[in-house]
Amino acid sequence: xxxxxxxxxxxxxxxxxxxxxxxxxxxxxxxxxxxxxxxxxxxxxxxxxxxxxxxxxxxxxxxxxxxxxxxxxxxxxxxxxxxxxxxxxxxxxxxxxxxxxxxxxxxxxxxxxxxxxxxxxxxxxxxxxxxxxxxxxxxxxxxxxxxxxxxxxxxxxxxxxxxxxxxxxxxxxxxxxxxxxxxxxxxxxxxxxxxxxxxxxxxxxxxxxxxxxxxxxxxxxxxxxxxxxxxxxxxxxxxxxxxxxxxxxxxxxxxxxxxxxxxxxxxxxxxxxxxxxxxxxxxxxxxxxxxxxxxxxxxxxxxxxxxxxxxxxxxxxxxxxxxxxxxxxxxxxxxxxxxxxxxxxxxxxxxxxxxxxxxxxxxxxxxxxxxxxxxxxxxxxxxxx
Ligand code: SAH
Numbered sequence: 001x002x003x004x005x006x007x008x009x010x011x012x013x014x015x016x017x018x019x020x021x022x023x024x025x026x027x028x029x030x031x032x033x034x035x036x037x038x039x040x041x042x043x044x045x046x047x048x049x050x051x052x053x054x055x056x057x058x059x060x061x062x063x064x065x066x067x068x069x070x071x072x073x074x075x076x077x078x079x080x081x082x083x084x085x086x087x088x089x090x091x092x093x094x095x096x097x098x099x100x101x102x103x104x105x106x107x108x109x110x111x112x113x114x115x116x117x118x119x120x121x122x123x124x125x126x127x128x129x130x131x132x133x134x135x136x137x138x139x140x141x142x143x144x145x146x147x148x149x150x151x152x153x154x155x156x157x158x159x160x161x162x163x164x165x166x167x168x169x170x171x172x173x174x175x176x177x178x179x180x181x182x183x184x185x186x187x188x189x190x191x192x193x194x195x196x197x198x199x200x201x202x203x204x205x206x207x208x209x210x211x212x213x214x215x216x217x218x219x220x221x222x223x224x225x226x227x228x229x230x231x232x233x234x235x236x237x238x239x240x241x242x243x244x245x246x247x248x249x250x251x252x253x254x255x256x257x258x259x260x261x262x263x264x265x266x267x268x269x270x271x272x273x274x275x276x277x278x279x280x281x282x283x284x285x286x287x288x289x290x291x292x293x294x295x296x297x298x299x300x301x302x303x304x305x306x307x308x309x310x311x312x313x314x315x316x317x318x319x320x321x322x323x324x325x326x327x328x329x330x331x332x333x334x335x336x337x338x339x340x341x342x343x344x345x346x347x348x349x350x351x352x353x354x355x356x357x358x359x360x361x362x363x364x365x366x367x368x369x370x371x372x373x374x375x376x377x378x379x380x381x382x383x384x385x
Contacts, residue, residue: 001065002030004050004058005039013040014370016100018048018058032158033123035068049105049124053158059105059122068128073135076103081139087363093175094364095196101366101374106157107132110192112173112184115144117192118166121153133167144168146186148193152295163187174255178203180226181255183248190245195220197377198289198327199362202227204381205287205325209233212284212323215276217269217314222249222262224287224325229258233285236262239272273313282319292330300332304341307333312345315353318384323356327379338378346382357381 005025006018018038030036036050038058047066048058066072080102084094097109099121106122109132116136120126129147136142145167154161165187172183177199184193206227216225216238225238226249240246246264253259265272269290290310294303311326318324328338335358346353361367361377368374 001047001067002034002036002050003027003039004030004036004048005041006045006058008040013045016060016105016368016371017056018060020052020055020057023057033127035066035124037065049122051123051157054122054156056122059100059124061103061105068124070131070135070138073104073128073132074138077109077135077139079103083366084364090179091177093177093196094199094362096364098365099374100371101368108192109136110194110196112175112186112193113143114141115146115168115170115173115186116142117146117148117186119148119151119192120159122157123159126157126159129166142167144170144173144186148191151191177223178206178227180223180230182221182223182226182252183255184221185244185248188244189248190220190242195223195289197329197361197365198223199364201289201325201327201359201379204357204359205285206231208323208381209285213282213319215239215283215286215314215317216289217273217287217310218289218291219249219264220245220289222252222264224289225249225262225264226253226256226258228285228287229253229261230256233261237265237283238262239265239267239269241266241268270310270313273310273317277313277316281317283317283322284319285323285325286314286317287325287327288314289327292328294330294332297332303330303333304337307338307341308345308348311342312348315345315349315351318351320384322384324353324382325379326382327377329377331373331376333378335378338380342380342382352385353382354385355380356383 006022030050038048046060046063048060080097096111106125108119110117147164150161150163209228209231214228214233214236219238219240225236229236253262293306359379
């Protein structure tokens, strides 16, 4: 195999990525997407995939010398499934592969019963889509595989954005999470079709919703609203800007026999929340689960303003003793940033809050200690004090 010599700083030695400026020497001219053996000074550190065009020049996939062949994918996917059997024993629908955290850098696979949504973030994995599909078929019954590769991270790897059906047929699939049923639209849905990362937060919201007037902002296909309704909330309103998302949310509410309890609204959350304030409407529990308002360090300042604004709008609508559940999925928005945004928003509305809980992405999105970037979802539960 090709060899790459690198020199890494002490604090980066365990990280799964090698940056291009850490590379000292490359032997035998590996090409884009090739597997390489990586040495830190003279010490062998593992096998990785190579991209000479990307800032992330090598992504390590094993501490051993391993070919990136079908048997490797079979082994890793089996491990990933076994891990989820342990941490989510009741579930069969989940994020089945979460990149580096499952030893498959640059690959995400969401499992929707026997349909699968595949995302590839690196050239090496992009080239090996067929091997990944055939590994899946060796392990599980596979009805359908869709490629959901329409996201910005692909640009940095020099990969085109695309979405397509790679295998089988089928558009809508039925899944369950925490015993709640959802239809997932494989081709038209946002991201991979469903946001499995909020599994834990949804369960927490459900536990807090009984007898409450609940507002679910950025509801997508209804995850939080349906949980609140199932928990006997007094009333539930759910808002999203996307009409197809709201249509599916309504179907999902029907599937779970709570359609009569939820009022769905299509609209811009920033505007709707301002209108509600003017109308002096109040809620006991408000869930905010916005899309990322920024995707790079450069956009951070502007993005933080968006978070402050939407949180401030929500805080104004809370009754005494009300609860705000505030999430962010922006990679570069860290816990301290969210804390600061929430404190500033609270000051602006002249309210004080206590933090009653914090949640993050569920155990099907495990975070690597050696790779802080693998944590991206952060959520505070605040109660008006
Ligand atoms: N809470 C959802 C996931 C939310 S994803 C769940 O549990 O599944 C973010 C959602 O915000 C998307 O559905 C998107 O359509 C919606 N959105 C984006 N900008 C918006 C805006 N300005 N107003 C309302 N909704 C918006």
